[in-house]
Amino acid sequence: MEYYIIGERELVLAFALVGVKGTYATNRNQALDAFNKVTGKSSLVSAPVSSDIPKVLILTEDISVMIEEEINEWQMQGKFPLIVEIPGLQGKISGKKSLTDSIREAVGIHV
Template sequence: MKSFLISDNRDTWVGMRLAGINGIIIHEKDELLEALNAARKDEEIGLIIMTEKIVDLAKDEIMEFKLKVARPLIIEIPDRHGTMRSENAITNYIRESVGIRI
């Protein structure tokens, strides 16, 4: 299985390329949804890596995708400037996804 990066940041893209991960740089919501659908159709891609800013462009659509589609797995990473999320981001994600308060 391959990994694929969807980023808004050139530095993140270059870093991932150095690690052997292909990807694209985008800045618009429609480009993001197109890239997500194309990556989903590629049978070789098992992991989609997205920067936090990219996820924020289409948060609802990506959350729905995460909940309904088993493959590829989507993970969210900070860019080189660090995370924009609160320290309780994972707890909030679990609460939103599963409905369990931990």
């Protein structure tokens, strides 16, 4: 399974140490350009060959907030890459559900 990360520079560098390619972004335009490149949505770049598309796209929460509408649209299509959000260097954004919270809510387990 191939992974790709879009996030803060330090996290992209850390993931690169274990062989995960990525792009760092500091604003919405950079994040959106990287997202469109990875998903093949960019009109300037031809759609990547299916073997070039990562299976999992890792986004920091900060980046996912910047391009939330595009992410929701992509997820509704049900195509690869699967999008996974992780906390950034500053930790979890308050008020944002964690993956564990979402699973507990979906399954109906409340502890």
